Amino acid sequence: MHRVSSPRIHGPGTLPAVGTLVNEPAYAELVREHGRARVVEAIRAQIAAERNSARDGSERHAAVAARLREGVAPRLRRVINATGVILHTNLGRAPLSQAAVEALGVAAGYSNLELDLSTGKRGERASLVAGLLTALFGSEAALVVNNNAAAVLIALTALCKGKEVVVSRGQLVEIGGSFRMPDVMRLSGARMVEVGTTNRTRAADYEEAVTERTAALLRVHTSNFRVTGFTESAALTDLATIAKSHALLLIDDVGSGATEASADEPTVVDSVRSCDVVTFSGDKLLGGPQAGIVLGHADAIKKMSRHPLARALRIDKLTLAALEATLRQRLTGRADEIPVDRMLHAPVENIRRRAAMWAVNLEERGVKTQLIEAISAVGGGSLPSKRSRQSSSRSRARPLAWSPRSGRAIRPLSHEWRRTSAASTHEQCYEERTRS
Numbered sequence: 001m002h003r004v005s006s007p008r009i010h011g012p013g014t015l016p017a018v019g020t021l022v023n024e025p026a027y028a029e030l031v032r033e034h035g036r037a038r039v040v041e042a043i044r045a046q047i048a049a050e051r052n053s054a055r056d057g058s059e060r061h062a063a064v065a066a067r068l069r070e071g072v073a074p075r076l077r078r079v080i081n082a083t084g085v086i087l088h089t090n091l092g093r094a095p096l097s098q099a100a101v102e103a104l105g106v107a108a109g110y111s112n113l114e115l116d117l118s119t120g121k122r123g124e125r126a127s128l129v130a131g132l133l134t135a136l137f138g139s140e141a142a143l144v145v146n147n148n149a150a151a152v153l154i155a156l157t158a159l160c161k162g163k164e165v166v167v168s169r170g171q172l173v174e175i176g177g178s179f180r181m182p183d184v185m186r187l188s189g190a191r192m193v194e195v196g197t198t199n200r201t202r203a204a205d206y207e208e209a210v211t212e213r214t215a216a217l218l219r220v221h222t223s224n225f226r227v228t229g230f231t232e233s234a235a236l237t238d239l240a241t242i243a244k245s246h247a248l249l250l251i252d253d254v255g256s257g258a259t260e261a262s263a264d265e266p267t268v269v270d271s272v273r274s275c276d277v278v279t280f281s282g283d284k285l286l287g288g289p290q291a292g293i294v295l296g297h298a299d300a301i302k303k304m305s306r307h308p309l310a311r312a313l314r315i316d317k318l319t320l321a322a323l324e325a326t327l328r329q330r331l332t333g334r335a336d337e338i339p340v341d342r343m344l345h346a347p348v349e350n351i352r353r354r355a356a357m358w359a360v361n362l363e364e365r366g367v368k369t370q371l372i373e374a375i376s377a378v379g380g381g382s383l384p385s386k387r388s389r390q391s392s393s394r395s396r397a398r399p400l401a402w403s404p405r406s407g408r409a410i411r412p413l414s415h416e417w418r419r420t421s422a423a424s425t426h427e428q429c430y431e432e433r434t435r436s
Contacts, residue, residue: 125317129327151280251277279294286330326338
């Protein structure tokens with residue numbers, strides 16, 4: 001009787017031991033560059049892949065090296081926004097202005113983040129932007145946290161915990177990522193009192209819901225959708241009258257932070273005139289970094305700033321620097337230097353010219369294109385009913401976004417690569433070309 005040798009151990013297709021491979025001279029350079037532990041891990045993963053696919057191992061060293069490089073490759077990369085959506089959440093929403101980018105360099109080193117240079121004593125980081133915000137929007141005081149959901153959360157927690165907050169059923173929105181307003185309110189400790197219906201809520205509905213336990217009326221702007229047709233909603237001025245007559249707070253989550261009237265989007269200034277507390281995002285129509293901005297009466301803002309949540313939700317120094325630069329540009333009449341503003345106000349003629357430029361560039365690279373008229377959206381939960389005309393370059397390629405360095409599509413999404421030269425695309429595409 002003959003003993004049968006195991007081909008897995010002795011046959012020609014035998015896979016070498018990980019310990020044997022890592023000690024071979026061919027892998028020594030990888031060990032020096034990436035460390036022994038990471039190389040061992042990469043070899044083990046490669047051996048497992050070869051075992052499952054019956055590979056011969058001829059490309060083993062190259063595959064291990066590729067695994068190691070991929071493991072430390074930057075995950076956050078520059079892309080060209082080819083979607084026609086200006087505030088694209090998946091692509092980072094508002095691109096920062098040059099001034100905001102330069103401000104990041106200041107904040108990256110030592111700075112007077114919490115130091116009062118005039119007295120040499122400890123200062124408050126919020127003071128770096130509070131004055132700019134109150135001057136720009138006309139509020140008594142201001143506070144900045146890390147996003148608008150946090151702004152709403154701290155307002156409800158610090159001002160309404162344990163009490164009732166009246167809100168329309170039509171405004172119990174989901175703000176993205178499955179974060180819902182009822183969940184935020186529940187977490188704050190406030191009790192939500194729903195009034196009206198999905199499509200119709202009158203001022204009288206709020207009035208009838210007020211009890212001795214009511215702390216505030218809350219309006220939540222439906223910034224990422226619109227209900228049209230047989231609808232009715234209470235005017236902010238009417239809510240202000242009800243709140244004042246019952247000595248209640250009026251809190252307004254305006255969401256997008258519109259600095260000027262556009263379509264049916266409420267402006268921050270109008271809201272500040274009527275409300276005790278106003279919250280909105282910094283990285284939408286304001287055109288700055290992600291932040292939750294809170295404006296309002298001094299006593300309400302003071303109570304919020306002293307709440308323990310303020311420490312947990314405060315913004316970091318880099319965000320603060322970029323926001324300060326963005327606010328300064330708006331306050332000094334240089335909003336046209338903010339990319340979002342520039343894109344929103346770009347004339348159709350300019351977009352058509354840019355689209356034609358991209359059509360030529362793509363043709364030179366063998367990509368057949370066609371110049372068409374298309375529609376651009378603001379995006380980012382802003383101005384959902386507003387659409388802008390644009391000229392676009394259409395091709396057979398289908399990327400959602402394009403990585404300039406790798407030249408690879410991040411993810412195919414649509415049936416055509418349309419809107420390649422939309423206002424949102426052109427600003428970033430042109431910057432990429434000038435840098436390269």
